[in-house]
Each structure stands twice: as C-alpha cells, then as structure tokens.
Amino acid sequence: MSGTAEPIEAGLTEQERAEIDAWLTRFPDSPEGKRSAVIPALHIVQHNSGGWLPRARMDAVAEYLELAPTRVYEVATFYGMFDVEPVGRHKVNICTNISCMLRGSNEIVAYAEKKLGIRLGETTSDGRITLKREEECLAACAGAPMMLVDEVYYTELTPEKIDQILDELE
Ligand code: FES
Incomplete structure (x- = not known):
C-alpha cells in the first residue's frame, strides 16, 4: 500500500482493466455478472490508489x-x-466482533x-497508520483476539505482540 492521498490517475489503467477483465470471465456475461465484479474491481483500484477509493476512481x-455510479x-x-x-500507509483493523471481544479485543x-495516540477511525499525524473501526468478524475467530494489518492476519494478540507488529510498520 502506498498511502498517498492522491490517486495515481482518475481513470483505469490498462493493467487495471486487464485485471478486471480477468474477473469478468468468472461471472455470467450479463448486467448481474458486471455487478458481481464490483467488489474485485474496487479491491484492485483501492490497492493502486493509496489504500482508498477517490470518487473519480469509483466513477471509472x-x-x-456500465453501472450507475451510485451502485x-x-x-x-x-x-x-x-x-x-x-488513509495512512498501513491499515490496522482490530476485530471487535463477539469472539474477539470475549477474548479481550476491547483491551x-x-x-x-494509547500507543498510537489516536482513536478508532483516525490516522496518526505522520500518516503511518490508520486504526480502522472494525465491527465485522474477520473470519479468524479461532485465533481471537486478532487483527488484519493491510492484508496480513495476526492472531492471539497481546500488548507485547501489538508493540512488535506496529513498531515494525514503516
Ligand atoms: S470475531 Fe474476530 S475474527 Fe471472528
């Protein structure tokens, strides 16, 4: 994740179009199929846009x-x-759903x-880390409490593990 506030460009790159086309082959060639491709397409674009989705990129x-932008x-x-x-250069999502909550995710x-000096939903002043509000189960309950940092899962969290993981993020 690059963590830049500005997108690389507003439209889709050739590479992005090719990646979206690859997803489209997995769905029916129909409006429904195109709607199914929205999630993977947004993942592709977000990955290339500093970890977030500027309006112009969603429009693209x-x-x-061939869908309404509102969709x-x-x-x-x-x-x-x-x-x-x-968002910051790194997104930290600490799961607070039921299994994680029962095993200490609130702590x-x-x-x-406290460590980062920010609240959930905020980004550190140096743009390094966004602490995301995560209410959905992240599907790793067996390792609760857990968190997702960018695209990597960390389980059985303790304050010591939090120190180690967050301190290593550039
Ligand atoms: S409740 Fe946290 S991973 Fe399922």
Missing part, C-alpha cells in the same frame, strides 16, 4: 462496468474493507489507541 469503475458507491461504503477517505483496541 462504474463506467467500465458502486453503495458497495464501497457498505463493506468495511473499502475506504472512501484517505487490545485501548492499548493500540
């Missing part, structure tokens, strides 16, 4: 998939894995907030 996805905005704002505001969140 909508145009490419794409709905998906982007519904799922916690997408961000429509600038882990409080520890991370």
